[in-house]
Amino acid sequence: MATISVPNDAPGAAQRRGRVFNWFERRIGIDSLLHQALDEPIPGGARLAYVFGSGLLFLFLSQIITGVFLGLYYVPSADHAHTTIAYIAKEVMAGSFLRSLHSYGSSAMVVVLILHLAQTFLYGSYKGRRELLWVSGCVLFALVIGMAFTGYLLPWDMKAYFATTIGTNIAGEVPLVGEGIKRLMRGGNDMGTLTLSRFFVAHVFLIPAAIFGLIAIHVYLFRKAGAAGPISEDPIAPKQKTERFYPRQVLMDMGFGLVFIAALGLLAYFVPVDLGPKADPADTQYVPRPEWYYLPLFQWLKYWQGSRAIIGILVIPLIIIGLFVGLPFLDRRLERRPWKRPVAVGAFAIVFLSLAGLGALSYRDDHRDPGIADQLVKQREETEQFMRASFEPEPSEASLAAANVALADPLAAQGKAIYEAQSCNACHGEGGVGTPAGRLIAIGVKLPPDKLADVLKQPTDKMTAGGMTAVEISDGEMRALVAYINSLK
């Protein structure tokens, strides 16, 4: 970074840019900021291999934009989440497209994250005083996986509900603290609307905030250490010729980002993401399957049952994660060529291939077991059926109350007819909701039935002042009317 200076593009650049630009420039310093950002020297020059970090930033930006827009319609409550997502997917203009873009975007983040990580690993770019850069990247990896995990529940369909039930159950398997973690994540013993609220807050506020912070740290540490360059380069004191970040690397980065997002857009447009039927916790038949990037873990856990489970769930993953995060501390040599690093590259390949193999095994198991295969086909059909059905709006509470009254006891139903015939609804509103005169809902709590009948026959002075007139009906009709008013809740 020491090589950065502010180059003059041409003589008299300041005059050419004009007074307005200079006015802003003196106050913001945008020019030097841009040069600071764009003139980062890259030893060995720009390469396509370096595009993944910026690619992740573009994808994250796309996730933020689509996520914020989805928030225009989404309601994080077990009662409404599924309805609002169905509304987005089926009714709102471009809703299915934006939701699909957001959903595919989350998978794309994981894919590009793996590419970014593989490139950094194979190029040995974590070497040479880049330990903290690597660790911050590992934390970002965990946060992105956390985003995928928390976002998965939000549609509250069968798939989301049961996958998260399993996910939180796995956390519960951890000895000592597991049960507490599970309860903390779920907001209680069982999955419910509190779980959804917690996942929503994590997905929309907590984890994104952490990601913003970590990205700042990650980029700062990257700039501090400098670009590592090709595998032939010395990671501490680069000797190769440098090329500035702008224009060629910027072009490659942006080109990759644009092509990638355009491809996601096409996918979202032509193969929209579906939504299954609303979560039904009582369904015992449902076979939940996690998103593809969780399949290896899902399969792995199948092999660890009973008392040995702790080894598979905790010990082995912790060892692998520890080795992975601690890599730059353990691998101190400055050698970067992969073929000269057989242990590290071999271990990486084994873990990577094992994960891929576990994923493939999971897929194969599901297709070999006829019971599961049939159930998966059935679930697929149910999802397609739900997607074909037109959007059904959710009845609001007011209409539910009205409907309930109509269904209640016949005396109250008769009372409702009297209420309308006597034009009580003119002032007390349909269903006693009030305006301009008093609300009648829950008035039965204050007045016992005979008292209520009395004031209806002979209104108090206060009531008369408000415009209430005496109700002149038979005793039988009065009983019905009182029953109706008592039923208003």
Place this chain on the structure above:
Amino acid sequence: MDAKERDLERTQGLDGEDASSKPASPGRRSFLGVLLGIGTASVGVLLSVPLVRFALHPVLGNTTETSLSDLGTVDEFSSITSPVKRLITIEQRDGWRKTVSQKSVYLTRDADGQLRVLSSICPHLGCSIPWSEVKGQFICPCHVGVFASDGSLISGPPPRAMDELKTTVENGRLKVRYQYFRQLVHSKEVIA
């Protein structure tokens, strides 16, 4: 390998280590800048179209309009002589919610024998007007506004006749569009 790589990089026209003193030619830099700008702008515009459509859905789409309510077949009402009260179900959409409510309307005939559908809400202060079979009049219980069987004002404080609702016939079924009207004014004014 190293030498080969360096050769390759040299042919790619890299800047020297002292890049700051020898910037890339302004022509090429600005050309790439323009290319980048155009690419970004076009993808940006392309992606902002669905975003705008998405955000404007409630503004552009008819998401809050009241649907038509069914009254029954036209034949059912062909022989009525005095006003008939009917409860209609109104489904009002509010985004992803719907409010289902019931309102009463009157079917009646005007002087020319044309079928009319009247709102039962008094144009005076909004009370519900019952039909008095005995008197052959609509009499509002609140302030004794009196209307004829076709809804025209006879006496009392109401400023105008009972409000007529728009109807259509679809496949032999009579449908009505329920609306609310401003009270206490002489001319019929739709609200909400």
